[in-house]
Amino acid sequence: MFDVAIIGAGLAGLACAQQLQQAGYRVVIVEKSRGVGGRVATRRLQDTCADHGVRYFEAQGKLLEPLVEVLVQRGILEAWTDNVYQLNSAQPEVTNESESSRMTRYVAPAGMTAVAKFLATGLEIWLNRRVEAMAPTAENTWHLTLNSPDETFKELTASSVVIAIPAPQALMLLEPLSETIPPIFLDSLRSVEFAPCLTVMAGYKNEQLSLPSWKACSLSHNSDLAWIGLDSSKRPNSKAPIFVLHSTAEFANSYLDSEDLKLVGQQLLSIAAELLLPGLDSPDWFQVHRWRYAFPSVSLTQDYLYSAIPLPLICCGDWCGGNLLESAINSGISAAVAINRQLQQKTLPGEGFLNIL
Numbered sequence: 001m002f003d004v005a006i007i008g009a010g011l012a013g014l015a016c017a018q019q020l021q022q023a024g025y026r027v028v029i030v031e032k033s034r035g036v037g038g039r040v041a042t043r044r045l046q047d048t049c050a051d052h053g054v055r056y057f058e059a060q061g062k063l064l065e066p067l068v069e070v071l072v073q074r075g076i077l078e079a080w081t082d083n084v085y086q087l088n089s090a091q092p093e094v095t096n097e098s099e100s101s102r103m104t105r106y107v108a109p110a111g112m113t114a115v116a117k118f119l120a121t122g123l124e125i126w127l128n129r130r131v132e133a134m135a136p137t138a139e140n141t142w143h144l145t146l147n148s149p150d151e152t153f154k155e156l157t158a159s160s161v162v163i164a165i166p167a168p169q170a171l172m173l174l175e176p177l178s179e180t181i182p183p184i185f186l187d188s189l190r191s192v193e194f195a196p197c198l199t200v201m202a203g204y205k206n207e208q209l210s211l212p213s214w215k216a217c218s219l220s221h222n223s224d225l226a227w228i229g230l231d232s233s234k235r236p237n238s239k240a241p242i243f244v245l246h247s248t249a250e251f252a253n254s255y256l257d258s259e260d261l262k263l264v265g266q267q268l269l270s271i272a273a274e275l276l277l278p279g280l281d282s283p284d285w286f287q288v289h290r291w292r293y294a295f296p297s298v299s300l301t302q303d304y305l306y307s308a309i310p311l312p313l314i315c316c317g318d319w320c321g322g323n324l325l326e327s328a329i330n331s332g333i334s335a336a337v338a339i340n341r342q343l344q345q346k347t348l349p350g351e352g353f354l355n356i357l
């Protein structure tokens with residue numbers, strides 16, 4: 001029996017777990033994927049890797065600034081670029097980012113999941129297990145049913161539950177409990193909206209392309225392609241160019257359930273070749289990843305959702321108080337404070353989860 005079961009090992013879940021575990025609670029995270037990080041995601045490819053989720057960290061805000069500093073000291077993050085070039089309708093070619101928007105972007109040469117792995121240090125995490133159902137028991141505990149690849153760890157009980165996943169997925173878990181959970185809680189979850197994104201990872205032979213002067217470029221006028229980065233420039237030992245492309249939400253909405261994602265990926269590559277760099281449409285290889293819940297488009301203003309009925313329950317994530325990494329971490333930490341208030345009121349680490357570092 002655990003004090004707190006956390007669903008989801010993204011940055012919100014990891015931040016929450018660190019806070020509570022350091023305070024002395026018995027905490028477990030259940031994660032459906034094979035690794036931690038959620039949308040802080042890195043795909044292993046032959047002898048290298050590519051970041052198909054979060055592109056970079058910006059050392060901005062009261063949580064990210066000190067976190068980035070420590071991760072740089074630890075050799076996990078490195079400065080990548082301070083200039084995300086722009087392509088807009090007014091200019092035929094890419095232009096520098098405006099002076100006022102410039103700032104250093106930090107990346108992990110080992111892949112962005114290195115950040116999540118670091119934040120997962122010392123935590124009990126059950127990977128490869130999707131929470132399929134949850135229900136209150138007569139003993140006043142939560143009972144979680146897990147979809148497990150083997151006969152082990154198929155269920156667990158906990159005094160409280162933190163759901164640190166996108167709101168629409170949280171809603172799927174909680175709708176069956178609509179008789180017991182206050183309607184306002186579920187209505188708040190229903191009000192959150194997410195936009196999708198399709199990302200393409202494409203690798204080239206060295207002789208195929210002459211590399212651009214930019215490492216990252218944002219497109220503001222194209223309704224299909226939103227962003228492109230030279231991902232291999234994040235890794236000092238990379239042998240050949242790899243680009244990562246992000247579609248717009250509009251494009252992803254049209255093709256999200258397409259049976260032939262390769263065809264859709266090829267479309268994005270052709271646009272990139274036409275607008276930015278000839279040859280991008282003929283990669284040596286490419287893969288496409290579908291993010292059904294990529295970015296919150298309608299978020300909540302509060303840092304988390306809480307209900308004591310029927311038992312302590314919190315939902316948190318980037319969709320609480322913002323829509324990016326900073327709000328995910330802040331929401332996870334705030335959720336820990338709320339759970340602590342409801343349970344035993346132990347002493348939580350004062351300076352956020354930086355205390356693990």
Ligand SMILES: Cc1cc2nc3c(=O)[nH]c(=O)nc-3n(C[C@H](O)[C@H](O)[C@H](O)COP(=O)(O)OP(=O)(O)OC[C@H]3O[C@@H](n4cnc5c(N)ncnc54)[C@H](O)[C@@H]3O)c2cc1C
Pocket residue numbers: 007008009010011012013030031032033036037038039040052053054055056057129130131132164165166169197199246291293294295316317318319323324325326328
């Ligand atoms: C393509 C892309 C690029 C991005 N670029 C940036 C960027 O440059 N800068 C920035 O600040 N933000 C960026 N973001 C947004 C950022 O990734 C998110 O804001 C942040 O990672 C969200 O963290 P989270 O913990 O709230 O959720 P998630 O990272 O989504 O974590 C949720 C976790 O829960 C797991 N899960 C879901 N359902 C279950 C279940 N039933 N049982 C068990 N586990 C479950 C999932 O597998 C996942 O690991 C980007 C996102 C995408 C998709």
